[in-house]
Amino acid sequence: MMWDRLSWRTRMNWVKWSFSSRYRRSSVALGKVDFLLTGSLSSPVTSLWSRVLEGASIPGSSAMDSGVAEGAGKVYIDGNMLAVKALAAAGVETMYGVVGIPVTSLATYAMKVGIKFIAFRNEQSAGYAASAAGFLTGKPGVLLTVSGPGCVHGLAGLSNAMINTWPLVMISGSCTQKDIGKGDFQELDQMEAVKPFVKYSGKASQISEVPEVVSKAFQVALEDQPGGTYIDLPSDVLHENISVEEAEKLLAGVKAAKPMFSRELECHCSESDIQEALSLLHKAEKPLVVFGKGAALSRAEGAIKQFVERSGIPFLATPMGKGVISDTHHLSAGAARSLALRESDVALVIGARLNWLLHFGEPPQWSDSVKFILVNTSKEEMELRRPAVKLVGDARMVMTDLNKQWKDSPFSLGDKHPWVEKLKNKASDSVEKMAARLKQDVVPFNFLTPLRIIRDAISSLGSPTPILVSEGANTMDIGRTVFQQLEPRTRLDAGTWGTMGIGMGYAIAAAVESPGRLVVAVEGDSGFGFSGFELETIVRYNLPIVVIIFNNDGVYGGDRRTPEDKEGPLKDFPAPTSFIPCARYDKVMEAFGGSGYFVKEPKELESAVNEAFASKKPALINVRIDPFAGSESGRMHHKN
Numbered sequence: 001m002m003w004d005r006l007s008w009r010t011r012m013n014w015v016k017w018s019f020s021s022r023y024r025r026s027s028v029a030l031g032k033v034d035f036l037l038t039g040s041l042s043s044p045v046t047s048l049w050s051r052v053l054e055g056a057s058i059p060g061s062s063a064m065d066s067g068v069a070e071g072a073g074k075v076y077i078d079g080n081m082l083a084v085k086a087l088a089a090a091g092v093e094t095m096y097g098v099v100g101i102p103v104t105s106l107a108t109y110a111m112k113v114g115i116k117f118i119a120f121r122n123e124q125s126a127g128y129a130a131s132a133a134g135f136l137t138g139k140p141g142v143l144l145t146v147s148g149p150g151c152v153h154g155l156a157g158l159s160n161a162m163i164n165t166w167p168l169v170m171i172s173g174s175c176t177q178k179d180i181g182k183g184d185f186q187e188l189d190q191m192e193a194v195k196p197f198v199k200y201s202g203k204a205s206q207i208s209e210v211p212e213v214v215s216k217a218f219q220v221a222l223e224d225q226p227g228g229t230y231i232d233l234p235s236d237v238l239h240e241n242i243s244v245e246e247a248e249k250l251l252a253g254v255k256a257a258k259p260m261f262s263r264e265l266e267c268h269c270s271e272s273d274i275q276e277a278l279s280l281l282h283k284a285e286k287p288l289v290v291f292g293k294g295a296a297l298s299r300a301e302g303a304i305k306q307f308v309e310r311s312g313i314p315f316l317a318t319p320m321g322k323g324v325i326s327d328t329h330h331l332s333a334g335a336a337r338s339l340a341l342r343e344s345d346v347a348l349v350i351g352a353r354l355n356w357l358l359h360f361g362e363p364p365q366w367s368d369s370v371k372f373i374l375v376n377t378s379k380e381e382m383e384l385r386r387p388a389v390k391l392v393g394d395a396r397m398v399m400t401d402l403n404k405q406w407k408d409s410p411f412s413l414g415d416k417h418p419w420v421e422k423l424k425n426k427a428s429d430s431v432e433k434m435a436a437r438l439k440q441d442v443v444p445f446n447f448l449t450p451l452r453i454i455r456d457a458i459s460s461l462g463s464p465t466p467i468l469v470s471e472g473a474n475t476m477d478i479g480r481t482v483f484q485q486l487e488p489r490t491r492l493d494a495g496t497w498g499t500m501g502i503g504m505g506y507a508i509a510a511a512v513e514s515p516g517r518l519v520v521a522v523e524g525d526s527g528f529g530f531s532g533f534e535l536e537t538i539v540r541y542n543l544p545i546v547v548i549i550f551n552n553d554g555v556y557g558g559d560r561r562t563p564e565d566k567e568g569p570l571k572d573f574p575a576p577t578s579f580i581p582c583a584r585y586d587k588v589m590e591a592f593g594g595s596g597y598f599v600k601e602p603k604e605l606e607s608a609v610n611e612a613f614a615s616k617k618p619a620l621i622n623v624r625i626d627p628f629a630g631s632e633s634g635r636m637h638h639k640n
Contacts, residue, residue: 067081067105077241079233079240080103080238080239081109082251083106083210085113085247086210087142088114089211090214090218090256091258092115093114093115093116094116095115095117095118095142096118096120096130096133096142096144096508096509097117097120097130097145097171098121098122098144098145098146098150098153099117099119099144099146101146101186101235102147102173102238103144103172103238106171106238117144118508118541119540120505120508121534122533123156124153124157124505125501125504125534125537126154126157127155127156127157127170128157128506128509128531130143131161131164131168132502132506133509134161134221135166135293136489136509136510136514137259138262138297138298138299139167139257139260140167140168140217140222141161141509142169142170144172145171146173147186147187148186148190149188150173151170151188154172155194155197157505159196159497160497160502163496163497165226165297165377165378166226166297167222167260168221169230170229171233172231173234174190174203174233175234176235177234177237190230191230198230199223199227200217200220201229202216202229202231202232203231204233204237205237207240208250209237210237211250211253213231214231216229217229219255222263224377224378260298269390269401273389274402275405277373277391277402278409280346280388281311282409283346284345286343286344286419288341288344288346290317290318290347290348290349290352291304291325291350291395292317292321292352293351294350294395295324295351295396296320296321296323296324296489298395299396300396303395303396303402307403310406311411312412312414312417313413314420315333316332317334318352318358319357319480320491321351321352322334322485322491323486323488327484328486330424331420335428338365341358342366344367345370345371346371346373347361347366349375349376350375350395351375353378353496354372354385361385371387371388372385372387372388373387373389374389375398376391379392434481434482438452443600444626444629445625445626446630447478447625447630450548450623451478452482453609454483454520454522454548454605454609455483455484457609457610457613458483458520461518465485466517467489467511467517468490469493469507469519469522470491470503470523471499471501472524472526472550473555474631475522475523475524475527492506492507500527503521503547504521504547506521507519507538507545508534508538508541511538511545518544520545520613523548523550525549525550525551525583526555528585535620538594538618539592544616546613546620546621548621551583551622551623552625552629553579553581554579555577556631556632558575558578558627559574559575559627561575582624584598584622586622593618594619594620595612595615595619595620596621596622597619597621599621599622599624609621
């Protein structure tokens with residue numbers, strides 16, 4: 001058998017056999033070969049053994065189990081090593097994923113060149129983590145999966161990046177090319193499978209194509225409207241060899257993927273477009289600024305705040321846009337949202353789409369005569385919504401230009417403007433009513449009492465504020481009205497798709513990409529269940545994540561069936577929405593080595609959150625909630 005086809009383990013056994021033959025006593029020989037692992041025995045076998053461990057081949061061969069080999073006077077690297085070197089050249093610092101055939105060596109070599117690999121228990125959670133990493137860093141998050149079903153599982157994260165317009169690069173191994181169509185191990189047309197969810201997909205059909213495919217995937221992920229891209233690396237390509245000299249030439253063409261906020265992005269809108277937008281806002285009687293997570297992604301907070309404070313126009317944020325300007329800002333109309341939408345006559349919408357989260361920009365939530373000024377990277381969004389003014393481009397760049405031209409014809413509503421006062425009065429009234437409800441200690445817990453306790457504990461920590469992750473129907477919806485976001489990119493939730501299962505992946509990414517910052521994941525018990533086993537991942541990497549579960553026995557609140565619904569032959573079968581009552585999720589965290597708390601009273605919860613927040617260690621607080629608190633489907637009951 002050719003040496004270059006032998007695995008590391010096979011070569012090790014070959015050396016042991018050779019050694020035992022020489023000494024004619026296998027027990028002694030094996031002991032001596034094992035001793036050779038220390039490199040402290042001098043013999044011809046020692047030399048051969050050291051070369052095997054280093055991945056070097058016998059003369060004229062190209063063994064490659066360490067990614068590097070030598071032969072015929074040249075040094076070679078294999079496809080795995082070339083791929084990770086290309087990733088490093090593209091600026092990758094962290095990858096998320098699950099290893100297995102054929103990408104285990106790729107992940108191992110990534111660590112050798114300084115790329116952190118965060119190993120998950122499921123590709124879906126790893127994909128959600130990679131997508132959140134793209135949002136938090138402005139660079140493409142990176143997801144690594146195995147072939148076939150691993151690729152399919154990874155589609156969850158890839159599609160999540162697509163719908164939220166976050167940069168992500170998914171890399172999957174695939175089956176040997178010569179065996180395509182024969183029913184090879186985990187065979188799947190992965191290039192076809194990813195099509196609906198990517199801006200670009202590239203397959204390296206030979207080792208020399210790897211750097212180019214990697215470079216293009218990262219560049220396209222960031223171009224125009226950010227999104228997902230895909231790299232397909234066949235097993236045979238990962239095991240091909242190439243000389244270091246040739247590899248260096250290919251790697252020289254790989255472009256580093258700079259974060260979006262450090263790139264000089266184009267503003268495709270003209271000076272006349274900017275002037276038209278300013279004119280509309282100036283003439284408006286009830287102008288409104290709305291911004292979303294696209295503004296947060298582009299790091300537009302400085303330019304948006306400058307414009308809002310200069311113009312005096314009230315603002316609203318979509319859920320993950322919260323914190324671009326602090327929720328406590330005096331021009332925030334968040335607590336008067338319905339009134340602001342219904343009565344505004346001109347709305348400047350920045351980095352947000354007029355989708356279901358903003359009621360499609362249609363009556364009755366909006367006035368039928370409202371004029372929209374859209375700031376968005378998507379030309380398709382402009383064509384679909386047909387706003388009064390289209391400002392196509394990156395939010396930060398467009399708002400910078402808007403501020404420059406505002407100086408030529410400045411205007412400001414002022415604190416006494418009737419529209420500003422109307423919204424302030426409504427917001428003040430709403431805040432007072434909510435404060436009265438939050439002040440009460442309700443036991444068994446409703447949602448508001450524990451949310452207030454958690455909010456107050458977070459507020460006491462000061463800056464930098466923790467990153468808040470939230471999912472679950474009632475837990476997320478009610479929590480959004482209670483928690484205040486003071487800084488940008490500190491709220492991660494179910495997003496545009498309302499995706500459940502993002503919680504643990506998002507939390508892990510937040511902790512990895514924001515070292516030293518506390519992450520608080522407030523989870524419904526149903527949402528948590530999608531990715532709960534990632535608690536082991538959290539403990540393994542000792543991440544500063546506190547998971548708080550609102551445990552109400554199931555989806556929306558366990559078994560809420562009416563007597564009429566409990567009829568028929570399966571009337572005693574568990575309800576579709578019910579879980580085991582009072583499940584002890586805290587014990588699961590303890591089993592992995594983290595801290596677990598089970599609480600049913602306000603004082604217990606106060607003590608638990610203060611202790612867990614102070615430790616900045618993996619912890620889970622299991623909060624017992626009244627199963628009949630909240631409502632079915634949260635605020636989307638009309639759709640269920």
